[in-house]
Amino acid sequence: MRKDVITSMRNAAAVLLACAIVLPCFAWCSPAYASVSGSIELSCGIERAGEHVALAGDGYALTKVASAEIDGTSASVSYVTEKAFSGIDRNWAALDGAGLRTAAHEVFAHAEKQGVKPQATAYADAAGKVTFPSFEPGLYLIGRFDVAPANAEYSCDPALVSVPATIGGVLTYTVEVTPKFEHDPLTPGPGPSEGGKPADPLDQLADKVAGALGFAKTSDGMFALACAAALCAFAAVALLMWRRRATALAGAHAAGAKRFDPSAASASDASAAAKRAEAFADDCGSDSEPHTKA
Numbered sequence: 001m002r003k004d005v006i007t008s009m010r011n012a013a014a015v016l017l018a019c020a021i022v023l024p025c026f027a028w029c030s031p032a033y034a035s036v037s038g039s040i041e042l043s044c045g046i047e048r049a050g051e052h053v054a055l056a057g058d059g060y061a062l063t064k065v066a067s068a069e070i071d072g073t074s075a076s077v078s079y080v081t082e083k084a085f086s087g088i089d090r091n092w093a094a095l096d097g098a099g100l101r102t103a104a105h106e107v108f109a110h111a112e113k114q115g116v117k118p119q120a121t122a123y124a125d126a127a128g129k130v131t132f133p134s135f136e137p138g139l140y141l142i143g144r145f146d147v148a149p150a151n152a153e154y155s156c157d158p159a160l161v162s163v164p165a166t167i168g169g170v171l172t173y174t175v176e177v178t179p180k181f182e183h184d185p186l187t188p189g190p191g192p193s194e195g196g197k198p199a200d201p202l203d204q205l206a207d208k209v210a211g212a213l214g215f216a217k218t219s220d221g222m223f224a225l226a227c228a229a230a231l232c233a234f235a236a237v238a239l240l241m242w243r244r245r246a247t248a249l250a251g252a253h254a255a256g257a258k259r260f261d262p263s264a265a266s267a268s269d270a271s272a273a274a275k276r277a278e279a280f281a282d283d284c285g286s287d288s289e290p291h292t293k294a
Contacts, residue, residue: 038137038163038173042130046154046181054128055154055181059146061118063111065160066092068137075171077162079139084116092139092160100160108143108158121145137163142177155184 040062045054066079081089088103088110095103110116123146124130132140143158157180164171 036137036173037134038175039131039133039135040140040142040161040163041132041174041176042124042128042142043176043178044124044128044130044156044181046183054124054126055148055151056124056126056128057148058144058151058156059121059123060130061141061143061145062120062122062132062135063116063118063141063143064135064138065107065141066139068139068163070137070164070171075166075169077137077164077166077171084114085110092162101157104141104158104160107141107160111141111143135163137173139163142179144179153183153185154181156181 042060044056044058045052047053064082065085066081069078069080070076071078077093079092081092085107088106090103092103119135119140120132122130122132140161140163141158142161144156159177159179161175161177163175164173165175166172
């Protein structure tokens with residue numbers, strides 16, 4: 001009985017020893033999902049007049065796009081796309097820097113359209129630093145979702161970040177990222193009118209017209225336009241009155257010329273004189289005839 005117990009214990013010890021030797025070798029030689037965690041740190045800022053200016057107060061979201069498979073022998077990483085992004089699956093490991101930047105915009109638009117929820121969110125501190133700690137290896141999308149008023153003139157491109165990152169042939173689980181910002185000046189929009197009510201569309205149109213004419217304020221432009229319109233109306237009325245007067249004078253001259261035409265007057269006078277002479281001759285002839293008595 002005792003001999004059997006000793007034999008069983010020896011066999012169990014041999015099995016445990018074999019497992020202790022084989023399993024580490026299998027884990028080292030075979031690709032597997034990594035069990036370690038990594039972190040991502042953002043440094044948000046711009047260069048202005050040769051100095052670094054931190055962009056504080058902006059909110060950033062971290063969304064997992066793909067899980068990572070790590071090959072310890074070659075220090076390489078491959079990815080398995082998450083279900084939420086299966087519609088835009090691709091060989092993420094084969095993308096270069098330019099390809100990752102282009103894909104980041106596509107992934108960001110897909111996440112917004114599909115309403116994919118992020119794994120975590122964080123805000124930049126006074127130094128513009130954002131930290132996402134203790135995340136399992138994978139490919140992550142980083143995008144700005146909230147903009148501080150002081151940073152409204154700066155757009156931020158989304159980014160795809162791998163944890164771990166391969167730097168100099170070495171896998172690095174603490175990844176530092178500097179987002180790309182661009183200065184995009186805001187165009188002043190129409191503000192509220194008096195009393196806090198929205199501006200009238202006609203007022204907005206008047207503002208545009210006044211600006212096109214070089215006036216600083218709509219009131220200045222409208223006053224100038226009113227003066228110009230009044231002058232144009234006065235000139236039109238004066239021209240109309242002048243044309244009417246000219247037409248009347250021309251008609252009067254034509255009528256007077258017809259009424260006092262010398263040739264017409266001479267012809268009518270001669271005709272009247274001839275008629276009077278003929279009547280006189282008739283009267284004289286009747287008086288010269290002899291009278292006879294019955």
